[in-house]
Amino acid sequence: MLWLHNPRNLTLADWPKALTAFDLLRESTVEWEGQLETFGDFYEHFVDARYATPCLKELMSLATLEPDGYSVLTTYARRLRQDLLALFSEHPLPLPTRGLLAHCLYWWNSFGKGYLYEITILGGLAKLNC
Secondary structure, three states, X not given: OHHHHOHHHOOOOHHHHHHHHHHHHOOOEEEEOOEEEEHHHHHHHHHHHHHHHHHHXXXXXXXXXXXXXXXXXXXXXXXXXXXXXXXXXXXXXXXHHHHHHHHHHHHHHHHHHHHHHHHHHHHHHHHOOO
């Protein structure tokens, strides 16, 4: 769970293990709204369905992507973390719940950075009239 505390703490040697762990976590399960769902399905229902479109619209509306885009992504990640923590009453969070939290935040971060990169490229192409 080192990634959850600070992703920058991971060394180059740690990343292959971390990526394998995040891939494996996708198939882990959580009981959500009376049903058993994989972490991947939970992410789709709870995170992607609620946050992706508003975040993308906000990113697309920015006049300057750097550093404003990263600020938007950070704001959404903080909100997502707070919303996820509010779902669970046990504190400190048990290991399976921390795994779900790490899974959701990792994939959200990957989603956000990926789209920010794509928006940057599209903006550059538009300036070149491509």
